[in-house]
Amino acid sequence: MGTITFLIVLSILVFIHELGHFLAARYFGVTVHVFSIGFGKKLFSKTWKGTEWRFALIPLGGYVKMKGQDDTKPGLIEDGKDSYNNIKPWQRIVILFAGPFANFILAAVIYFAIAILGATSLAPTIGNVIENSPAAKAGLAVNDKIIRINDTEIKTWEEIGKTITQTQGALKFYVQRGNKVQAFIIKPQVSDSENIFREKIKKRMIGIAPAPKLVTINHSPIEAISYAYDKTIESSKMIFLGVQKLIQGIIPSSEIGGVITIGKVISDASESSFIALLAITALISVNLGVLNLLPIPALDGGHIMFNLYEIIARRKPSDRVFMYLTITGWVILGSLMLLGIYNDINRIFLKE
Structure with a gap:
């Protein structure tokens, strides 16, 4: 088959x-x-x-x-x-x-x-918090769901990384923990990392990893056009x-x-x-x-x-x-x- x-x-x-x-x-x-x-x-x-x-x-x-x-x-x-x-x-x-x-x-x-x-993507749910990282010091915990960073609504794990790397200074994370929404001020630190080509790079990070959960995002026709354009350009550049x-x-x-x-x-x-x-x-x-x-x-x-x-x-x-x-x-x-x-x-x- x-x-x-x-x-x-x-x-x-x-x-x-x-x-x-x-x-x-x-x-x-x-x-x-x-x-x-x-x-x-x-x-x-x-x-x-x-x-x-x-x-x-x-x-x-x-x-x-x-x-x-x-x-x-x-x-x-x-x-x-x-x-x-x-x-x-x-x-x-x-x-x-x-x-x-x-x-x-x-x-x-x-x-x-x-x-x-x-479209399926990794859910913005924390699966691991690195010890002594900015996230750990601020109080983020496993199973916390990040729903907003500053004024940016978060729907997928990918959006968390983009928001952190494309902003400056400290960030305000709005996190759903159980039935409550809590806010945390976190200042990302520049750390060693790798890009998709396994090159050594420096980038802003807070020290969290995703949980193995998927989320399905449904788009309106107008949103779907933007999604299709962005994904095609992104894939071509890659x-x-x-x-x-x-x-x-x-x-x-x-x-x-x-x-x-x-x-x-x-x-x-x-x-x-x-x-x-x-x-x-x-x-x-x-x-x-x-x-x-x-x-x-x-x-x-x-x-x-x-x-x-x-x-x-x-x-x-x-x-x-x-x-x-x-x-x-x-x-x-x-x-x-x-x-x-x-x-x-x-x-x-x-x-x-």
Whole structure:
């Protein structure tokens, strides 16, 4: 069942990505010969309105084949206003960007659905108070529920951390203890901590940890729009930073996961709850959008760079340079895929 869920989720993400390219291409009048989900041998196809829609044997991606576009033949010239190579460079950039953009839109739609259905998060209930910490000295105790900090209403544990780090000076905590609400004045202290990339940082803390309790937050449609926007932007920034930290060597290459890891994450999420599956799908959709925008030849971002060069230099890169860079791009992508699979296999054997 997990494998089926993985294939369905991946197919939807690929379909939306390629649909972005397809719709933008058709908007500019470019003929699309093939819209494929998967690579390799064709399993099923149907021609509709001049495009062959197909499912292929290897379901780990997809593509749209436009008239006049062939990475193996960079100098390909196909006459007609409906040819990709005959439209303006900025129009090609829009077509290329439309795929990743469609993934960002899909993620936002999913996050909107999560907000409406009920987003789950850690409850703002204290599970542990560190000895001699500002919280302990002020009198906070296990099972206290933080309902407000100064004038900021608190609904989730995440909001506690944000409020503490984004304010200055002492804070007034309103805490529900049993049937009573009590107020405590706490002055956070700057302490050593780690961020999500395990980097050593300094931040304001009061010395509390969450209880293992979840809370479901239901949003109105207007609130859900804001939630969807914030989560999509937050996820995009996190993935961009993750790539940056990986290049800098802060995140070790052993952390790179392949299709096995992705499949396991999706499978585990589907077994947990439908909301968890939606959340993972949204995050992978953002991931797909961000990674495709990287300036690596053979990816959308690389092709965007080629077209930007054409706009600036007023000429296309030479066929030889285009081919060498594209081959280099494929080598980089192939190496990353092999590294991901290698890490996946290592994790499996390490667990055993």
